[in-house]
Amino acid sequence: MLVLAVDTATPAVTAGVVELSGGTPTLLAVRVTVDARAHGELLTPHVRDALAAAGRALSDVDAVVCGVGPGPFTGLRAGMVTAAALGHALDRPVFPVCSLDAIAAAVPGEPLLVVTDARRKELYWATYDADGRRTSEPSVSVPTAIPLDRVNRVAGARIVDLGLPFTGPEHPGPVGLVAAADLTAEPGPLTPLYLRRPDAVEPGARKRVSPG
Amino acid sequence: MTIILGIESSCDETGVGLTRLNADGSIELLADEVASSVELHARFGGVVPEVASRAHLEAMVPTMRRAFEVSGLSLSDVDAVAVTCGPGLAGALLVGVSAAKAYALTLDVPLYGVNHLAGHVAADTLDHGGLPAPTLALLVSGGHSQLLRVDNLADGITEIGSTIDDAAGEAYDKVARVIGLPYPGGPPIDKAAQRGNPCAIAFPRGLTGPRDAKYDFSFSGLKTAVARWVETRERDGADVPVDDVAASFQEAVADVLTAKAVRAAVDLGIGTMVISGGVAANSRLKALAAERCAAAGIALRVPRPRLCTDNGAMISALGAHLVAAGVKPSSLDLSANPALPVATISV
Ligand SMILES: [Zn+2]
Numbered sequence: 341m342l343v344l345a346v347d348t349a350t351p352a353v354t355a356g357v358v359e360l361s362g363g364t365p366t367l368l369a370v371r372v373t374v375d376a377r378a379h380g381e382l383l384t385p386h387v388r389d390a391l392a393a394a395g396r397a398l399s400d401v402d403a404v405v406c407g408v409g410p411g412p413f414t415g416l417r418a419g420m421v422t423a424a425a426l427g428h429a430l431d432r433p434v435f436p437v438c439s440l441d442a443i444a445a446a447v448p449g450e451p452l453l454v455v456t457d458a459r460r461k462e463l464y465w466a467t468y469d470a471d472g473r474r475t476s477e478p479s480v481s482v483p484t485a486i487p488l489d490r491v492n493r494v495a496g497a498r499i500v501d502l503g504l505p506f507t508g509p510e511h512p513g514p515v516g517l518v519a520a521a522d523l524t525a526e527p528g529p530l531t532p533l534y535l536r537r538p539d540a541v542e543p544g545a546r547k548r549v550s551p552g
Numbered sequence: 553m554t555i556i557l558g559i560e561s562s563c564d565e566t567g568v569g570l571t572r573l574n575a576d577g578s579i580e581l582l583a584d585e586v587a588s589s590v591e592l593h594a595r596f597g598g599v600v601p602e603v604a605s606r607a608h609l610e611a612m613v614p615t616m617r618r619a620f621e622v623s624g625l626s627l628s629d630v631d632a633v634a635v636t637c638g639p640g641l642a643g644a645l646l647v648g649v650s651a652a653k654a655y656a657l658t659l660d661v662p663l664y665g666v667n668h669l670a671g672h673v674a675a676d677t678l679d680h681g682g683l684p685a686p687t688l689a690l691l692v693s694g695g696h697s698q699l700l701r702v703d704n705l706a707d708g709i710t711e712i713g714s715t716i717d718d719a720a721g722e723a724y725d726k727v728a729r730v731i732g733l734p735y736p737g738g739p740p741i742d743k744a745a746q747r748g749n750p751c752a753i754a755f756p757r758g759l760t761g762p763r764d765a766k767y768d769f770s771f772s773g774l775k776t777a778v779a780r781w782v783e784t785r786e787r788d789g790a791d792v793p794v795d796d797v798a799a800s801f802q803e804a805v806a807d808v809l810t811a812k813a814v815r816a817a818v819d820l821g822i823g824t825m826v827i828s829g830g831v832a833a834n835s836r837l838k839a840l841a842a843e844r845c846a847a848a849g850i851a852l853r854v855p856r857p858r859l860c861t862d863n864g865a866m867i868s869a870l871g872a873h874l875v876a877a878g879v880k881p882s883s884l885d886l887s888a889n890p891a892l893p894v895a896t897i898s899v
Pocket of ligand 1: 666672829862
């Protein structure tokens with residue numbers, strides 16, 4: 341089964357082509373650019389180029405896997421709408437994956453904290469047990485509010501020293517995305533993990549324009 | 553015969569349009585589906601960019617599916633994709649542009665990143681056919697107030713004037729709030745104005761002095777004048793005559809917009825005027841424009857209200873004009889440009 345994996349939940353713009361056989365994902369080709377402002381510009385060219393490098397056509401793709409965050413909003417949406425449109429145009433299923441799970445899937449075998457940059461001095465995070473199972477809901481908070489008692493390593497964004505050794509990838513990769521997806525189930529809704537409400541305030545009382 | 557898919561997401565409407573460019577150059581509308589997030593913004597009194605962007609992501613593929621259902625076409629019939637790449641809200645534009653690129657790549661068809669404002673002008677060609685050259689376009693909505701000289705929809709648009717502060721539709725929203733009418737302010741003010749006296753209050757006409765920029769607009773002073781007038785009444789303990797305020801405000805807006813547009817057309821020797829954008833649905837603006845254009849010997853064209861507000865059909869129509877003119881498509885690394893200048897019709 342040929343799987344196209346995309347993720348734009350971190351500053352990395354990632355598109356990869358993965359062959360999945362007997363439950364084992366094998367990377368055929370990947371294109372990654374780390375640039376938080378280039379998600380909209382580069383993702384589709386990366387999809388095109390990764391497929392070309394893998395020697396496959398879009399019509400060969402059997403499924404699309406898409407990281408749904410958590411991630412800073414604008415870039416995340418570029419990846420998600422791209423995946424949704426590819427799925428629609430190809431008439432193939434699109435499987436949502438928590439982007440933190442995709443990072444964790446690349447680091448099996450030990451209790452793990454995965455963090456990514458949420459900006460505003462906060463981190464998106466989730467914890468995993470030694471079997472790679474997520475043991476907390478994906479959350480957003482300041483670094484000091486993250487519980488570290490049941491983990492011994494950190495994967496993901498190396499932007500804050502949490503007093504634990506770093507391991508594994510900084511961004512979700514295609515193999516991690518495919519490994520974290522359950523391609524045998526019906527795909528769930530393609531809903532972003534925003535974790536924050538939009539910044540918007542309802543207007544209060546009308547401001548007076550007259551002096552006094 | 554060419555089928556063009558058009559995608560619009562610059563503000564709070566997710567629009568998908570399908571048109572057919574015929575061999576004789578005529579453009580036929582086949583689908584025009586719009587999902588609006590306007591109710592989500594109502595309690596904030598204006599469009600909240602993050603709320604709009606979230607809604608675009610949710611609505612994009614469902615709106616696309618509806619457009620194909622309505623038209624009876626299938627995705628494989630599409631020969632080109634056109635998408636608004638600016639001007640507009642950055643996060644909102646990004647959703648449409650990203651979707652358009654994915655469709656263009658998958659369908660293996662050319663992609664055209666196009667200008668939203670030129671799209672508003674192109675909308676009229678769906679109702680009234682090709683535009684004579686030159687045409688004067690007055691674009692009025694919550695986001696724009698512009699006078700454009702249109703020589704050619706593929707590569708010849710020049711800005712003659714624009715607002716130096718608020719857009720006309722923005723002034724409607726703010727005044728509606730001052731007199732206790734709902735958001736968006738255009739329709740309720742228009743309705744209240746029908747019952748009011750447009751001469752009841754002499755509100756100022758911005759930028760109409762002898763030394764002011766002839767073709768530019770300003771609505772900020774008008775908005776403030778309305779607020780001040782209402783506050784004075786309230787302070788004096790008098791009732792606010794909402795209908796008269798609405799009618800007098802609307803008269804000031806329509807007067808300035810039509811006076812400047814007609815003057816520009818006469819000065820530049822342009823015989824056709826198109827009015828488009830959400831405010832083009834305003835009854836007083838249309839009536840006054842018809843009256844003044846007739847007096848000046850100018851042919852007036854206003855697309856049906858549905859095509860005046862933001863939609864994907866106008867973007868599809870503009871795409872059709874670009875295809876017909878043989879304009880070079882955009883590259884697949886196209887990105888959104890929130891500040892795209894109006895003279896840049898496609899990128
Ligand atoms: Zn518009």
